[in-house]
Each structure stands twice: as structure tokens, then as C-alpha cells.
Amino acid sequence: MSFTIAGTGSYLPQKVVTNDDLATFLDTSDEWISTRTGIRSRHVAVAETVTEMAVAAARAALADSGSAPEQLDLILCATLAGEYITPSLSCMVQKELGACCPAFDLNAACSGFLYALDVAAGYFARGRVKKVLVVCAEAMTRLMDWTDRSTCVLFGDGAAAVVLEPGEDLLAIRLSATGNSDALHIPHVSGNCPYSGYDRGPVSLVMNGQEVYKFAVAAMSQGVEKAAAEAGIALEDIALVIPHQANMRILEAARKKLRMPAEKIASNIGQCGNTSAASLPILLDQLNRQGRLNKGDLLALTAFGGGLTTGACILRWARERKKAEEPAF
Numbered sequence: 001m002s003f004t005i006a007g008t009g010s011y012l013p014q015k016v017v018t019n020d021d022l023a024t025f026l027d028t029s030d031e032w033i034s035t036r037t038g039i040r041s042r043h044v045a046v047a048e049t050v051t052e053m054a055v056a057a058a059r060a061a062l063a064d065s066g067s068a069p070e071q072l073d074l075i076l077c078a079t080l081a082g083e084y085i086t087p088s089l090s091c092m093v094q095k096e097l098g099a100c101c102p103a104f105d106l107n108a109a110c111s112g113f114l115y116a117l118d119v120a121a122g123y124f125a126r127g128r129v130k131k132v133l134v135v136c137a138e139a140m141t142r143l144m145d146w147t148d149r150s151t152c153v154l155f156g157d158g159a160a161a162v163v164l165e166p167g168e169d170l171l172a173i174r175l176s177a178t179g180n181s182d183a184l185h186i187p188h189v190s191g192n193c194p195y196s197g198y199d200r201g202p203v204s205l206v207m208n209g210q211e212v213y214k215f216a217v218a219a220m221s222q223g224v225e226k227a228a229a230e231a232g233i234a235l236e237d238i239a240l241v242i243p244h245q246a247n248m249r250i251l252e253a254a255r256k257k258l259r260m261p262a263e264k265i266a267s268n269i270g271q272c273g274n275t276s277a278a279s280l281p282i283l284l285d286q287l288n289r290q291g292r293l294n295k296g297d298l299l300a301l302t303a304f305g306g307g308l309t310t311g312a313c314i315l316r317w318a319r320e321r322k323k324a325e326e327p328a329f
């Protein structure tokens, strides 16, 4: 027993910031950002809190699945940083929804959605749950050094959720972790304990872009290959690859390694940038609402992120194709 995806939802902040907007205060250009990354604009949470984004996405997913919050047996949030260190983002989502189930967060950076799916699969396998809400929400733009052009142009904010019910549609899932803080890290808050005597500096993301890039290309392609092999399917059987949206060049290099046609690689990086854990489920929800997922489609999800972590899975889409609610990007 694993699960089936019964509903999806997402939320993107109202404010859109284009590359040209960034060029008004950074030594950068639309030309550099779009050719090096594929990103043209990103959503920035100005008015919204992480909790508000998460709750909006959760409500959309509950509505899509026809579920009520009282029916939930577990809420699982993947995020780098909710509103508070404690209470967890999941507890805040539970409160706002009026649910009454256990709730906890996990942090696997951009691979968080896949880590959360695997944890949820364990709950279903043990027969502990009938309805699980997985929410991924990130306010990446609050974790950036906005004077560092090599990182702040890459990220955006957003949230997405799925409702899971008992089923057999997770055909294979693989996770990995290789501890490494040199490639990418975000320092923690320092506090003002008079005995600790050190200052960790600002809470902003530090990254060796080229090291992460090389790791990412291998991780994304090998993840799909290994998950497909574990599921007992050929790469040609995959209807759509839904990859973590970090850089269009990473997606293209991974696509070439997999020898897959461009139309089988889904992407919204142009409009969203890298939204960390929210990246995969935002794209999944958009594809669902654009009527691009057909009943029986085999989907390959693949991600890499800080940690360094990776995740990949093969999912069968079991719902009828939706009449397009949203325009295709």
C-alpha cells in the first residue's frame, strides 16, 4: 500500500519581480539571468507570510480532492523555514485549517517534497492514515543576501500542497543525502546568549553555484534512471518528467543525459525561479490545472538541494484529465 494523489493546490504571491526590476539595484541584466538560468521573473512574498501561503495552497488541494480538514489524519510540511522555529509550519497550517491531526515539519531543502512523500508512504504502509496533507511552502527571498547577484536572482517564493489517500500509485521512490555545507548553506540565527560568544552573521544563503550545478545534473538524470529501473519501467514509458526548477541549463543537460525529447520535461522556471521544496508541487499543480496530466500517465519527479539531498520517484497519475483551468505557460 502506498498512496494516490487525490488533489493538488498551489499559491504564488501577488508581487511579480522581473529581471529588469532586479537590474535597477543589482549589477545584472535580463540577458545574463535569462540565458544562464531561464528565469525571467519570480513571485516575492511581500504581503503574505509563509503560513498564509501554505494555508492557501492547502485549501486549494483540499477543495480539489473534495476533502474537509477534519478528515485529515496527518499534516506534513516541507520547508526550509516556516514563520517560527517553533511552532512548526505544519502546526500553524493545522490551526488555520481547523484540523485536529498530528502535524510536523521536515527540512530536506529543495528535495523536501519527495522526502515528505516517502514519509507519508510509510504512514500509509503501516495503515496509520487514510488522508494526508503534504504542504511545501518557502519564502526564499527572505533568506537571500540581496547584494549578492549570484544567488538572489535565482529564487522565488510560493507554496503547494497535495492530498494523499490510500492507493498504489507511488511505484518507486529513492532518496539520498551527502552531508556538505560548503556547496550550499544558510546560517542559523545567532541569538544573544552572553555565554556563546560568537555571531553567525546574517541569515542568508551562501552557495558555490558551479559545484551545485555539477552535482545537480548527475543527480537529476541518475535519479530518474534509478527510480524507473526500480519501478520496472523504461524511460520511454515516462509521460512527463517533473524536475526541480533550479536552472534551465541543468534541466537541459539532464534531459540530454536521459535522451528524452524536450516536450517530456515540464518547466515553469521562467515565471517562478527556484522555490526550493515548493518547486515540484507548484509545477505538479499547474500541470494538473492546465489539463496536461492524463489518467494513467507515469510521472518522474526528480530533485536535488541543500544538504546535499536528492530525491526521485515514479508516480502514476490516477485522476481523469482536468478541463484546463489555467493557461499553459
Ligand code: UT7
Pocket: 027, 028, 029, 032, 033, 036, 037, 110, 149, 150, 151, 153, 207, 208, 209, 210, 212, 213, 216, 246, 247, 274, 276, 304, 305, 306
Ligand atoms: O536548489 C539548489 C539551488 N542552486 C542551484 O541550482 C545552482 C546551480 N548553479 C547554477 O545555476 C549556476 O552555477 C549559476 C546560475 C548560479 C551561475 O552560472 P554560471 O554560468 O556558473 O556563472 P559563474 O558563477 O561561473 O559566473 C560567471 C560570471 C562571473 O563573473 P566573472 O567572474 O566571470 O567576471 C559572475 O560574477 O557571471 C557573474 N555573475 C553575474 N553577472 C550578471 C554571477 N551572477 C550574475 C548575475 N548577473 N546575476
